[in-house]
Amino acid sequence: MINVRLIKTSDRLYPLEQELRNKILLRPVGIPDHAWEMHDEKSWHFVAVEAGQVLGCVVLVPLDGPEMKGQLIQMAVDGTQQGKGVGKLLVKELFAFCELEGIHEVVCHARDSAVPFYRSLGFEAYGEPFEEVGIKHMHMRIVL
Template identity: 55%
Template structure:
């Protein structure tokens, strides 16, 4: 059974996380490798592991100085593991951490085609579609 652990940028798993994000999120839409890491040093990092192999990741970026609001971002799951509950496991771990850390709201800029995944986890869609990195997205939010 896969498990989720929190890592920092000094962890050897961080490089594997970066590679997964490049492979799953950036390369398919033409963004250069490592082209979306501007918030890595400010974010909490969570990775899903199966027998020591990194199979998924997600970041939580604090959005205010009091850490009351955060943004879930850069979630990626290995293609062979997609549809097997890894995303749900990652989001659940992130939300559990956020609650313990005292955050009150989590927002997402969700790719439009996956908003139903986040809705199943309690997130609400807010406003109209918008384009980010050339892809249709929706704002979503969850009050903790």
């Protein structure tokens, strides 16, 4: 059974989360391992775990300001688990956490291929498409 856990960077599962992010998000586009960890210490990390293995992860970065917003980044699901609901499970847990913490809006930079996934969870696209790490992205947000 898959469980979603909120972890810190000191957790024994954090290196497994890092490896998944590197494998799924960074290496395929030629970005060095660990290149997107600049916010990790101040962020909340959600991992989907089964039998001690990290199958998926998502990071929520608190955004400065009075709006109580967060940015969803580094969403990754192991290739063998994609399309099986792991990503939705992670984001729903992230939303439940936001409601408890008083975070009212979540934004993200969605890869073009992931826009339908985020739309299915209630996110709306805004602004113009842009390129990040050589890939077309959209700004997306949801007000909780």
